[in-house]
Amino acid sequence: MIAAHGLTARFGATLAVDGVSFSIAAGEAFGIVGESGSGKSTVLRVIAGLHAHWSGTLELDGVPQSPRRLRPGGAAQMVFQDPYGSLHPRHTVDRALAEPLAVHGIAAAAERIADALADVGLAREHRFRYPHQLSGGQRQRVAIARALILAPRLVLLDEPTSALDAPVQAEILALLQRLRREQRLAYVLVSHNLAVVAALCERVAVMREGRFVEELAVADLRAGRAEEPYTRQLIEASRGYRRR
């Protein structure tokens, strides 16, 4: 699904991603965890074709990508942390979902929109609402529906629950789990929160200052079986303070 080798990305003089390599099979859920500024979002943006200043090799579905060639949309879709920022404030839910279909010349839009809304647990009456008429969780459901409406096989999730209240976070995580199972999706999930990554992924890369310092199975993460001191620090910190 994805094979990346020596992926490097810059913002001017800032080296945001520094030689990262990983591969993801179809249907797999891969997490990238790390502190703020470590380069997680930039990795996703390179995969999504939203950031052009990169080098290294990147294959999506066996097709080599180049920073300059525009990617045909549809194969990979992205969901951001803040759905308020990614939904147009003056477009209804219906219009937000119709747009990607129109761009790709897909027919039977009305039915697909109804199906997509049902898939993410939204009611029919939400279809003609504006973003400000929805709760944070409902907006994130719309963003997920919009990502799924083109039937992608890969979904890139950037802190998809970080802006939400805890009970809503749990609902959205459960929704993402169910959708992955039903639609056989592959995920790349980025989060600063180990628990979120552990809830959704099988394998995790720990990112620090643009590099992957360690890649490990979630089972090993849960059991505290990490090789790198930095990974252990992250695990310890997520468990609270230990008095010495």
Next chain:
Amino acid sequence: MTGALLEIADLRIRFAGAGEVVRGVGFALGRERLGIVGETGSGKSLTARAILKLLPRGAAMSATRLAFDGIDLLATGERAMRALRGRRLGLVLQDPRFSLNPAMSIGRQIEEAWRAHRAGSRREARDKALALLEAVRIREPQRVHGLYPHQVSGGMGQRAMIAMMLAPDPDLLIADEPTSALDVSVQGQVLSVLDEEVSRRGMGLILISHDLALVRSFCDRVLVMRQGEIVESCAAAALASASHPYTRCLLAAQAELLA
């Protein structure tokens, strides 16, 4: 409740346009460690700032009781508040870069904090500052004393900030997300400095955080805030059997990792 270090009853804070954002908060604090946990926007920082009467412009506050060591803060003027703040009440904020004075060396800032409330010579102030830097485990106090805030790392800046707040020997320290802006590699160090100094001096501590695991492991008692209200108040050790659905949800989110 008499003899409490801090008493708050029915604290309310509102902003024109935003409505009431702290809605009837009340608790009492002894010389203990109280954690306030809740998500961003739940009203933790405003509650802390209300205790110091340092609310942002536009905030309207009311309470039926707000007392520190028996002093009615509602009836205390700005001058007297300033004296209390520097001396008996300390505040450690999230990012040391915004709370340290960029134009003064770290050592001087600690000296000033000490001298503001103690009659003592320059010499004594310097010795005290060096001792405090050592207490917060800064390895070369002599050197760091002369550095400016921009010349030190985030973790060192935060420890310097704690040293400054400890200088006047306060009775109550309020730490608002004291490690959230720091790399995970230094968070533990800053927390253990705070832990040791609070125990050694026997002062009261309010630790504010969005991190339930931290608050639960660091504090004696925990308040859970949501949308401007306290929804749960219990001993840290009793959190596992907390009954409020919201608290249960926070606990479940954390358990996800350990499951």
